[in-house]
Amino acid sequence: MTRYGYARVSTKDQRLDRQIEALVNAGVAYGHIYKDKVTGAQDGDRTQQKRLFKKMRAGDEVVVESWERLTRSTRQLLNYDLMFRNLGVKLTSLKQPVDLDTAFGRFVLGTHACTAELERDLIRQRQAEGIAVKRSHGGNVGGRPRTAGVKADAAVRLYLGGETPIPDICAATGVSKSTLYRILRERGLVGVRK
Incomplete structure (x- = not known):
């Protein structure tokens, strides 16, 4: 049985240090932590995640700081949970400590994933509405603001x-x-x- 960790940030400018520290503090060996820098809202090239998935065997455990680090898509998160269970691999979130081997734990996972996706969609909707309002008033959208x-x-x-x-x-x-x-x-x- 091997305990693996997975850490991901959304942009090249963000740092993985905080997640890695949390995983190490949770007992994951540094050499068993897989790290990606890619957006979670889109399918990107998650090279390290793919390597981790190939390495997993029955009895292993994958630890993430939060489920959003694994993916931000509700459907994909639920698919990953099913894949892990079929492989006999335990998925553990440090921020959402529920037992995914129980019906209640899987319910919490689904509810949390749907709520997080709804929140992201609402943020994008508000941003689009704000941009539309600014454009309708002749405002500059994006780029450096014009000199007064x-x-x-x-x-x-x-x-x-x-x-x-x-x-x-x-x-x-x-x-x-x-x-x-x-x-x-x-x-x-x-x-x-x-």
């Missing part, structure tokens, strides 16, 4: 005055050099100043 009109106008006035060096214009108005040149291009003023 007052600052842009002040920078252009200083530029057209011809007396202030570009670095001083940028320092005085808080408009970056690249932004100033973009504003000048948009207003057809590039090259006006000698």
